[in-house]
Amino acid sequence: MSRVRVHNFSVSLDGYGTGEGQSMEAPFGHAGERLHSWFFETRTFHQMQGRPGGGTGADDALASAWGPGIGAEIMGRNKFGPQRGPWQDEEWKGWWGPDPVFRTPVFVLTHHPRPSVEMAGGTTFHFVDATPQEVLRMAREAAGDRDVRIGGGPSTIRQFLAADLIDHLHVVLVPIVLGRGERLWDGLEELEARFPSVESVTTPSGVTHLTFARP
Amino acid sequence: MSRVRVHNFSVSLDGYGTGEGQSMEAPFGHAGERLHSWFFETRTFHQMQGRPGGGTGADDALASAWGPGIGAEIMGRNKFGPQRGPWQDEEWKGWWGPDPVFRTPVFVLTHHPRPSVEMAGGTTFHFVDATPQEVLRMAREAAGDRDVRIGGGPSTIRQFLAADLIDHLHVVLVPIVLGRGERLWDGLEELEARFPSVESVTTPSGVTHLTFARP
Numbered sequence: 001m002s003r004v005r006v007h008n009f010s011v012s013l014d015g016y017g018t019g020e021g022q023s024m025e026a027p028f029g030h031a032g033e034r035l036h037s038w039f040f041e042t043r044t045f046h047q048m049q050g051r052p053g054g055g056t057g058a059d060d061a062l063a064s065a066w067g068p069g070i071g072a073e074i075m076g077r078n079k080f081g082p083q084r085g086p087w088q089d090e091e092w093k094g095w096w097g098p099d100p101v102f103r104t105p106v107f108v109l110t111h112h113p114r115p116s117v118e119m120a121g122g123t124t125f126h127f128v129d130a131t132p133q134e135v136l137r138m139a140r141e142a143a144g145d146r147d148v149r150i151g152g153g154p155s156t157i158r159q160f161l162a163a164d165l166i167d168h169l170h171v172v173l174v175p176i177v178l179g180r181g182e183r184l185w186d187g188l189e190e191l192e193a194r195f196p197s198v199e200s201v202t203t204p205s206g207v208t209h210l211t212f213a214r215p
Numbered sequence: 216m217s218r219v220r221v222h223n224f225s226v227s228l229d230g231y232g233t234g235e236g237q238s239m240e241a242p243f244g245h246a247g248e249r250l251h252s253w254f255f256e257t258r259t260f261h262q263m264q265g266r267p268g269g270g271t272g273a274d275d276a277l278a279s280a281w282g283p284g285i286g287a288e289i290m291g292r293n294k295f296g297p298q299r300g301p302w303q304d305e306e307w308k309g310w311w312g313p314d315p316v317f318r319t320p321v322f323v324l325t326h327h328p329r330p331s332v333e334m335a336g337g338t339t340f341h342f343v344d345a346t347p348q349e350v351l352r353m354a355r356e357a358a359g360d361r362d363v364r365i366g367g368g369p370s371t372i373r374q375f376l377a378a379d380l381i382d383h384l385h386v387v388l389v390p391i392v393l394g395r396g397e398r399l400w401d402g403l404e405e406l407e408a409r410f411p412s413v414e415s416v417t418t419p420s421g422v423t424h425l426t427f428a429r430p
Contacts, residue, residue, distance in 0.1 A: 013230065013388075013400055013425075014230050014398075014400035014401070014403075015228065015229050015230055173228075173388065173423070175407060175413050175415055175425055176405070176406075176407045177400050177403045177404055177405060177406040177407060178404065179402075179403070179404025179405065180404065183229075185228055185229035185392050186229070187394075188229075188392045188394070189392055189393065189394025189395065190391070190392060190394065191391075191392040192390060192391045192392060198390050198421065199421070200390055200417040200421050200422070200423055201417050202415040202416050202417045202423055206413060206414070206415050207415070208388070208415055208417060208423045210228075210390055
């Protein structure tokens with residue numbers, strides 16, 4: 001069976017995966033770029049933006065694993081954009097421009113479904129009101145024999161972890177105290193016991209990559 | 216001026232420095248030994264117990280820094296023991312036996328002062344009802360030109376951090392999700408901004424040592 005993977009998900013020391021006050025100008029709220037500056041320096045991120053350069057060290061080696069073998073992504077609506085409640089603006093097609101980095105079907109969890117949006121480069125956004133199990137079934141069907149990535153934000157990953165649906169969890173611990181926002185770890189007592197492999201490694205950027213995995 | 220230091224303070228991924236339900240049998244509550252197993256393997260801990268052996272790798276190198284240059288410790292009452300409220304048992308002299316590892320004056324913060332207790336080996340427990348600033352003044356006077364260690368638990372360290380009294384903070388991140396207990400990081404937004412030096416290093420035991428320091 002295909003695996004369910006999380007990659008490059010940054011959290012603060014106090015466990016926040018995003019800050020407070022998301023808006024068009026601040027996708028991560030008051031966290032700004034502090035949770036992701038390690039990622040912005042990587043070649044993987046530069047390539048996502050069609051730019052040359054970027055670091056090719058350990059951060060990049062770990063970051064680059066996000067793409068290979070993935071056939072679909074599931075994301076929460078708050079990752080897709082800052083709108084809440086019924087869609088006021090269906091012209092909004094995500095933060096990622098006309099040619100999004102995903103290049104697979106992307107299932108956006110929302111209580112307000114809308115028609116699918118086909119983008120350039122292979123990305124199609126589907127908007128579904130479903131449980132983690134239901135949307136995972138759809139994503140697996142779309143992914144064929146490839147894996148499914150759970151893209152975030154924190155509450156989406158937390159729901160999938162709570163339902164024990166994740167096989168590979170790559171979390172990046174950033175040594176900052178955010179103070180407020182949305183927490184990843186709540187309600188997940190003894191999460192580590194479900195994963196036979198737990199690895200930690202600090203890279204020169206100062207972040208610590210944690211990988212929880214099962215076969 | 217002497218420095219104020221924290222050493223070997225373990226926290227879980229969700230930021231708990233101790234578990235729920237402390238008792239005589241369970242000094243760290245439901246956390247058991249999970250937060251400290253990395254430490255129990257070190258030669259530093261073996262020596263504290265008068266036992267031979269113990270690891271001499273990076274965990275031990277970092278752990279061993281707790282003692283040198285320290286002239287006094289400040290601890291919270293919950294580190295001293297499981298009793299709450301007025302003392303029912305003044306015979307209780309801490310978890311550390313007749314010859315405690317501290318070998319300096321130790322100031323125990325409590326709303327219920329009691330007479331000082333002089334132990335073998337240089338440790339004297341003083342029981343004081345004081346603010347962080349007040350007890351630090353006492354501890355500095357007792358320490359002479361040596362440093363003062365803040366020994367924990369989480370709420371004591373958090374109070375000293377909130378008052379910006381700590382110069383060296385060594386926290387050990389253990390890759391477990393405790394789920395409940397007492398949190399370290401609450402109310403400390405942007406703590407990292409106060410420390411010009413923030414270092415992280417993962418050791419082969421799988422824990423990550425974080426050091427926040429200022430001159």
